[in-house]
Amino acid sequence: xxxxxxxxxxxxxxxxxxxxxxxxxxxxxxxxxxxxxxxxxxxxxxxxxxxxxxxxxxxxxxxxxxxxxxxxxxxxxxxxxxxxxxxxxxxxxxxxxxxxxxxxxxxxxxxxxxxxxxxxxxxxxxxxxxxxxxxxxxxxxxxxxxxxxxxxxxxxxxxxxxxxxxxxxxxxxxxxxxxxxx
Amino acid sequence: xxxxxxxxxxxxxxxxxxxxxxxxxxxxxxxxxxxxxxxxxxxxxxxxxxxxxxxxxxxxxxxxxxxxxxxxxxxxxxxxxxxxxxxxxxxxxxxxxxxxxxxxxxxxxxxxxxxxxxxxxxxxxxxxxxxxxxxxxxxxxxxxxxxxxxxxxxxxxxxxxxxxxxxxxxxxxxxxxxxxxxxxxxxxxxxxxxxxxxxxxxxxxxxxxxxxxxxxxxxxxxxxxxxxxxxxxxxxxxxxxxxxxxxxxxxxxxxxxxxxxxxxxxxxxxxxxxxxxxxxxxxxxxxxxxxxxxxxxxxxxxxxxxxxxxxxxxxxxxxxxxxxxxxxxxxxxxxxxxxxxxxxxxxxxxxxxxxxxxxxxxxxxxxxxxxxxxxxxxxxxxxxxxxxxxxxxxxxxxxxxxxxxxxxxxxxxxxxxxxxxxxxxxxxxxxxxxxxxxxxxxxxxxxxxxxxxxxxxxxxxxxxxxxxxxxxxxxxxxxxxxxxxxxxxxxxxxxxxxxxxxxxxxxxxxxxxxxxxxxxxxxxxxxxxxxxxxxxxxxxxxxxxxxxxxxxxxxxxxxxxxxxxxxxxxxxxxxxxxxxxxxxxxxxxxxxxxxxxxxxxxxxxxxxxxxxxxxxxxxxxxxxxxxxxxxxxxxxxxxx
Amino acid sequence: xxxxxxxxxxxxxxxxxxxxxxxxxxxxxxxxxxxxxxxxxxxxxxxxxxxxxxxxxxxxxxxxxxxxxxxxxxxxxxxxxxxxxxxxxxxxxxxxxxxxxx
Numbered sequence: 055x056x057x058x059x060x061x062x063x064x065x066x067x068x069x070x071x072x073x074x075x076x077x078x079x080x081x082x083x084x085x086x087x088x089x090x091x092x093x094x095x096x097x098x099x100x101x102x103x104x105x106x107x108x109x110x111x112x113x114x115x116x117x118x119x120x121x122x123x124x125x126x127x128x129x130x131x132x133x134x135x136x137x138x139x140x141x142x143x144x145x146x147x148x149x150x151x152x153x154x155x156x157x158x159x160x161x162x163x164x165x166x167x168x169x170x171x172x173x174x175x176x177x178x179x180x181x182x183x184x185x186x187x188x189x190x191x192x193x194x195x196x197x198x199x200x201x202x203x204x205x206x207x208x209x210x211x212x213x214x215x216x217x218x219x220x221x222x223x224x225x226x227x228x229x230x231x232x233x234x235x236x
Numbered sequence: 237x238x239x240x241x242x243x244x245x246x247x248x249x250x251x252x253x254x255x256x257x258x259x260x261x262x263x264x265x266x267x268x269x270x271x272x273x274x275x276x277x278x279x280x281x282x283x284x285x286x287x288x289x290x291x292x293x294x295x296x297x298x299x300x301x302x303x304x305x306x307x308x309x310x311x312x313x314x315x316x317x318x319x320x321x322x323x324x325x326x327x328x329x330x331x332x333x334x335x336x337x338x339x340x341x342x343x344x345x346x347x348x349x350x351x352x353x354x355x356x357x358x359x360x361x362x363x364x365x366x367x368x369x370x371x372x373x374x375x376x377x378x379x380x381x382x383x384x385x386x387x388x389x390x391x392x393x394x395x396x397x398x399x400x401x402x403x404x405x406x407x408x409x410x411x412x413x414x415x416x417x418x419x420x421x422x423x424x425x426x427x428x429x430x431x432x433x434x435x436x437x438x439x440x441x442x443x444x445x446x447x448x449x450x451x452x453x454x455x456x457x458x459x460x461x462x463x464x465x466x467x468x469x470x471x472x473x474x475x476x477x478x479x480x481x482x483x484x485x486x487x488x489x490x491x492x493x494x495x496x497x498x499x500x501x502x503x504x505x506x507x508x509x510x511x512x513x514x515x516x517x518x519x520x521x522x523x524x525x526x527x528x529x530x531x532x533x534x535x536x537x538x539x540x541x542x543x544x545x546x547x548x549x550x551x552x553x554x555x556x557x558x559x560x561x562x563x564x565x566x567x568x569x570x571x572x573x574x575x576x577x578x579x580x581x582x583x584x585x586x587x588x589x590x591x592x593x594x595x596x597x598x599x600x601x602x603x604x605x606x607x608x609x610x611x612x613x614x615x616x617x618x619x620x621x622x623x624x625x626x627x628x629x630x631x632x633x634x635x636x637x638x639x640x641x642x643x644x645x646x647x648x649x650x651x652x653x654x655x656x657x658x659x660x661x662x663x664x665x666x667x668x669x670x671x672x673x674x675x676x677x678x679x680x681x682x683x684x685x686x687x688x689x690x691x692x693x694x695x696x697x698x699x700x701x702x703x704x705x706x707x708x709x710x711x712x713x714x715x716x717x718x719x720x721x722x723x724x725x726x727x728x729x730x731x732x733x734x735x736x737x738x739x740x741x742x743x744x745x746x747x748x749x750x751x752x753x754x755x756x757x758x759x760x761x762x763x764x765x766x767x768x769x770x771x772x773x774x775x776x777x778x779x780x781x782x783x784x785x786x787x788x789x790x791x792x793x794x795x796x797x798x799x800x801x802x803x804x805x806x807x808x809x810x811x812x813x814x815x816x817x818x819x820x821x822x823x824x825x826x827x828x829x830x831x832x833x834x835x836x837x838x839x840x841x842x843x844x845x846x847x848x849x850x851x852x853x854x855x856x857x858x859x860x861x862x863x864x865x866x867x868x869x870x871x872x873x874x875x876x
Numbered sequence: 877x878x879x880x881x882x883x884x885x886x887x888x889x890x891x892x893x894x895x896x897x898x899x900x901x902x903x904x905x906x907x908x909x910x911x912x913x914x915x916x917x918x919x920x921x922x923x924x925x926x927x928x929x930x931x932x933x934x935x936x937x938x939x940x941x942x943x944x945x946x947x948x949x950x951x952x953x954x955x956x957x958x959x960x961x962x963x964x965x966x967x968x969x970x971x972x973x974x975x976x977x978x
Contacts, residue, residue, distance in 0.1 A: 061880045065888050072892060072915050076899030081908060088911050095918050098885075102929040104937050111921075114944050119914070119951050123907075126955045130907060130962055146901045149844050154894035156851035160858070161886045175932050189934050190941070201945045208949030215956030834977030836909075836970050841901045 060101055068094040085123055092116040105182040237288060237296045241317055244281040244325060245364050247274045248332070252357035255350050263349035268340035271353040275336050275360060279329035282322065289322045290713055297370065304373075311431055316370035319717040323565055323710070324367035324497055327572045330695070331489040332360045337692035338580055339481040341685060342587060346479075352392060356485065359385035363490050367497060371431040372421045375498070379417070379462065382491045383410045389486065390478040402474040409471045413461020420454030423447070437504040445509065452505055452512040455498060463495030463549050466523050470783050472546055476538040480583030483538060488545050488579050489572035496552045496568050503561040503718055510559070514643075517557025521649040524550030526780075528656035532663075533776045535761070536593045537585065540664050541578050544619065547657060548575070551634055554646060560637040562720035566710055567630035574618040574626060574700040580693050581612035585668055588682035589675065595664055596760040597680075600673035605684045609669045611697050616665050618700045620658035620742050626703035632735060633707075633723065639734065640723040651738060658745040666753035674760065885926030892919035906961075906968040910954055917947045 071091035075084045092115045099108030190198060251274035255267045285296065295318035304311045317325070336356060343349050362385055366378025384407075391403030425431055427447055428439035440448060459465070464472040475487055486492070499506060499516065506513050524547045531543035548571050555564035588605060589598060602609040618625040621632060631654060638647040675682065684690075714720055767773055778784065831842065860867060896919060899912025921940040928936025962968055 055878065058878050058880055061884065068888075069891060069895070072895045072899075075911050075915060076895055076902065081905070084908055084911055088914060091915070092918065095922060098922055099925050102885075102925050104925045104929065104940075107921075107925060107937050107940055110941065110944055114948055115914075115918075119948055122951055122955060123911070126907060126958065129959060130968060146841070146898055149841075149848060149901070150894040150897040153844065153848055153851065153897055154890045156848065156855055157890045157893065158887060159855050160851065161883075161890070175934075185934060186937060186941075189938060194938050197942060201942060205945065205949050208952040212952040212956045215953075216959045832977065834974035836973055837901065837904060844897055844901055 057101060060097070064094050064097045064101075068098075081127060085120070085127060088123075089116055089120045092120065103182060106186045237285065237293070237317075238298050240281040240284050241296055241298060241315055241368070244278045244285065244329065245315065245361075245368060247278040247281070248357045248360035248364060250274055252354050252361060255354035255357060258350040259348075259354060261350065262347070263344075265340065267350045267353050268336070268343075271357050272333060272336040272340065275329065275333045275357065278360070278364070279326075279333045282325040282329045285317050286322050286326050289317070289319055290709065295319070308429065309425070311371060311373045313374065314370040314432070315368040315374075316433070317368065319714045320497075320501055320565065321367045323569060323714070324493075325364065327493075327569050328360065328363050328367065328490050330699075331485060331572055331576045332356075334576070334692050334696055335481045335485040335580070338484075338583070338689050339479075341689040342481055342583055343479065344686075348392065352389075352479070355385055355388045355392070356481070359389065359486065359491075363494070366494055370433055372424060372433075372436070373431050375501075376414075376417065376421060379414065379458070379494065382486075382494060383407060383414070383462075386410075386475070386486050386491055389482040390475045392478055392482065396477070399477040402471070402477040406471040406475050409468045410461045413458050413468055416454045416456075416461075417458020420451055420458060423451045423454060427451070433501065440505050440508060448505060448509050449512050452502075452509045455502060455505075456512070456516055459495030459498045459553075460519075461495075462498075463492045463553070464546055465495070465519055465549070465553065466526060467782070469523065469527070469546060470779070470786060473539050473542045473779070474783075476536070476542050480538065480579060480586060483542070484576045484579035484583065487542060488575035492545060492549055493552070493568050493572070496549065496556060496564055499553070499556045500561045500565050500718070503556075506556070506561075507559060507719070513557045513559060515557070517554045517638075517643065517646055520550040520553030520555075520557055521646045521653075522550070523547070524554065524653045525649050525656070526550075528653045528660065530776055530779050531660040532656065533773055535596060535777075537582050537595050537664065537668070538579075538593060540595075540660060541575070541582055544578075544657065544661065545571075545575055547653060548619075550653075551631065551650065554650060555634045555637060558637055558641050558643060558646070560634065560720075560723070561718045562711060562714045563630065563633045563637055565714065565718070566707065567634060569710075570618070570626040570630045570700075570703045573696050573703055574615040577611055577615040577693060577696040577700055578619065580689075580696070581608045581615065584608040584685040584689070585612075585682075587685060589680050592675075592678075592680065594760070595667035596674070597678055598668045598675050599671045600669070601675070601682060602669040603673070604682050605669075607684065607690045609665075611690075611693060612669070613665055614697060615700055616661040619661050620746065621654055621738070622742060623739060624704060626700050628739075629704035629707045632738060635734070635738060636723045636731075639730075651741070654738060655741050655745040658742045659749045662746045662749035663753050666750050670750075670754045882926055882930040885930075886923060889919045889923035889926070892922065895919075904970045906958055906970060906973075909970070910951070910958075914947065914951075917943055 068091050071087045071094065074087040075091065078084050078087070093112065096108040096111035096116070099105075099111055251271040254274075255271055258264055258267050289295070295316055297314070297316045299312045299314040302310070302312050336353070339352060339356065343352050346352065359382060362378050362381025364378070366375055366382060369375050369378060387403045387407040390406055391400045393399050394403075421431065424436050427443055428436045430436055430439070461468045472487060472492065476483055478486075506516075527543040527546035527550065531540045531547070534540050534543065548567070552564045552567050552571070555561075555567060584605060585598065585601065585608060586593065588601070592598070614625070618627040621627040635647060635650055635654075638644075638650060711720060711722070761768055775781070831838065893916060896912050896915035899915060900909065903909045903912055921943055924936040924940040924943070926936075928934060928940075958968060961973075965972065
């Protein structure tokens with residue numbers, strides 16, 4: 055029963071937060087609502103017993119990604135309300151609704167089949183984190199390493215794109231270094 | 237022998253193509269000379285073939301190549317030279333050669349000299365195909381070909397609106413009749429399975445009378461158009477807009493006789509349906525007197541001769557309708573000679589008088605144009621049917637045939653027409669050549685035609701005189717092919733009375749004509765004379781108001797109808813729909829070009845649209861797979 | 877209704893996905909467009925985790941894990957590009973980015 059209450063509560067909150075994100079005209083409100091939505095989604099992960107994933111969601115998504123967005127927002131002039139020329143509202147909402155219905159229909163199909171077996175079945179007694187670790191570093195090692203490389207590349211790209219006056223080194227400011235540089 | 241067939245057939249084509257090379261250049265005499273030489277070679281080949289057939293040789297039959305071989309239909313390009321076609325070939329090539337030679341002089345000052353010979357030779361080629369073909373389809377090709385060349389030649393001086401109008405009238409009237417002919421040909425094929433003459437004729441014996449009657453009627457409708465029988469006759473008189481050699485060749489000797497040829501060729505069909513034959517004969521007799529009556533008062537020289545042709549065609553059809561096919565063919569041959577001679581003589585007169593056609597404005601020309609006078613008079617005598625010239629033997633045989641078959645009405649009509657023929661022919665010659673020289677009042681300076689033209693016309697003169705002698709030879713040749721019979725009047729006395737009576741009647745008519753038109757009191761009628769205002773005169777000179785009736789009741793409403801169709805249907809519906817389709821495509825392009833406005837938001841929306849499409853497909857296919865058994869059951873129930 | 881099954885989670889995921897679509901189609905400010913993209917990714921994560929839970933398979937969680945990693949790097953690069961664009965043009969309104977027109 056608790057599960058049901060928690061599910062419906064967090065579902066309602068998540069939907070509300072995300073609705074605010076897509077409809078508000080104030081960028082700050084959108085950012086805050088997005089962050090809140092992320093937190094509530096991690097609640098879902100905890101309900102589902104995916105502890106590691108829930109923790110990662112809070113740390114990476116809400117912590118890192120939203121912080122990055124917040125820094126970005128400081129950069130752009132977002133204090134004034136975003137003026138947007140609206141496209142046809144009915145088409146947009148209508149298309150989304152149709153998409154939702156179709157996806158649900160598609161999701162319903164596998165429910166009716168009974169042939170689904172688990173590739174990597176979870177073992178009951180050890181904790182979720184340990185299980186994730188075991189699978190991640192054995193079966194999913196290569197994607198893990200590639201993800202690491204990708205993150206490195208993204209980091210370098212971010213620095214290069216956003217940095218300014220990188221021709222001058224900040225650590226080699228004194229005269230001796232100037233001689234080296236010239 | 238086959239090579240003579242091919243020479244006779246294709247020499248005119250070579251001549252036409254050769255002259256066609258020079259149509260855009262000014263007059264070159266050698267085109268005329270070479271054209272004449274090539275046609276002459278065709279004549280020589282035809283003569284050799286004639287000798288061959290006369291000497292008892294087998295008809296020459298070649299199949300050049302296959303035209304259509306689809307399913308059960310087999311039509312080859314086949315040619316046959318038998319008794320009937322060799323007669324026609326000889327007539328056509330002889331008159332064509334003479335006309336070609338004559339045209340070298342007649343079209344002397346014309347800019348379209350080379351073009352004329354090209355058209356003329358093309359006509360000869362089409363006519364040869366018509367007479368030499370051994371199946372109805374080949375006949376039809378030639379039929380259409382002569383119609384086309386006739387149109388080209390009548391409208392030769394295409395800058396004259398009257399000429400183009402006359403050409404269109406001729407072609408369209410022919411086309412209307414061709415519809416009947418096509419239906420006839422379809423019926424032949426449908427009932428007999430073949431269009432070859434021999435195959436079809438064999439099969440005709442097994443068909444019932446109704447079918448045969450319909451076939452005969454429809455084929456005769458085609459003949460009516462080509463040979464200008466009533467009511468499709470108005471084009472022949474108007475066709476005189478073309479140059480005179482054209483009239484001589486086409487409208488005297490060859491094209492208009494194609495209808496007679498068709499009936500004679502299909503004699504095995506028509507002998508099975510004597511009722512249709514009687515109708516043809518009656519129509520022929522009617523046309524004979526109808527045309528002769530219109531020629532009595534006409535003031536256009538060439539038109540008089542044209543009506544005379546129409547009248548003689550009526551004679552030929554009367555003969556063919558009565559079953560006397562060989563007589564029709566013989567009269568065709570003789571008529572070709574003297575009628576062509578008449579036309580060419582008239583051409584000389586017209587040339588001398590700078591294109592003037594009213595015989596009342598001429599007169600006394602025999603002093604200046606002696607040879608033309610002699611030729612035209614002798615041709616008129618032959619036309620009237622005076623013994624011993626050619627016309628007597630052919631026309632009198634027709635009268636005998638009508639009498640012997642006990643068709644007395646037709647006989648009397650034809651007899652009376654003979655008198656009328658003599659009258660108007662000599663009215664014409666008297667007005668033109670005899671009497672006072674009225675032309676001097678109008679300032680004309682006539683002169684005789686070139687010597688070589690006169691020399692070229694001389695074979696026709698000789699043949700017009702002596703052709704009667706060939707009657708027995710001709711009879712012997714076609715006896716078997718046309719199941720010909722000599723007509724015997726039962727008693728000798730009747731025969732002599734008939735012959736002498738006919739001759740006397742004709743001579744009386746000639747004398748009367750001379751008396752009326754050879755005196756010195758002839759003036760140009762100017763619309764005030766008593767006779768001119770009489771009802772009969774007005775009726776005849778307006779050709780019984782038939783052209784007027786056609787114009788008012790057929791042509792004008794049809795033009796209005798076409799106009800309505802053009803403005804309301806063609807432009808508003810057809811054009812609009814085509815433009816509409818183009819408009820739709822254009823507007824769709826313009827509207828969808830907004831897809832490419834470079835706006836990211838639009839692209840994202842379109843992406844979602846695409847995603848929806850794919851999702852729908854996924855759902856549909858999933859459902860199809862899930863319920864595939866049920867779907868198969870439904871589809872098989874529907875019969876797919 | 878009381879018993880939360882897989883269907884509930886999937887329907888929730890679908891609703892969130894639809895909201896994300898609305899945002900993607902509607903937003904004209906690039907930064908807010910990125911927010912909507914985040915919503916899309918998160919909804920998918922919920923779906924993965926739910927399926928993983930109800931079928932006892934860890935594959936779903938692995939997938940969600942990698943999605944998070946990729947989303948993070950995507951944000952970094954995207955914001956970097958956005959900064960460059962902002963420096964060049966002074967605004968980040970979508971309607972001004974029409975150089976691909978035609």
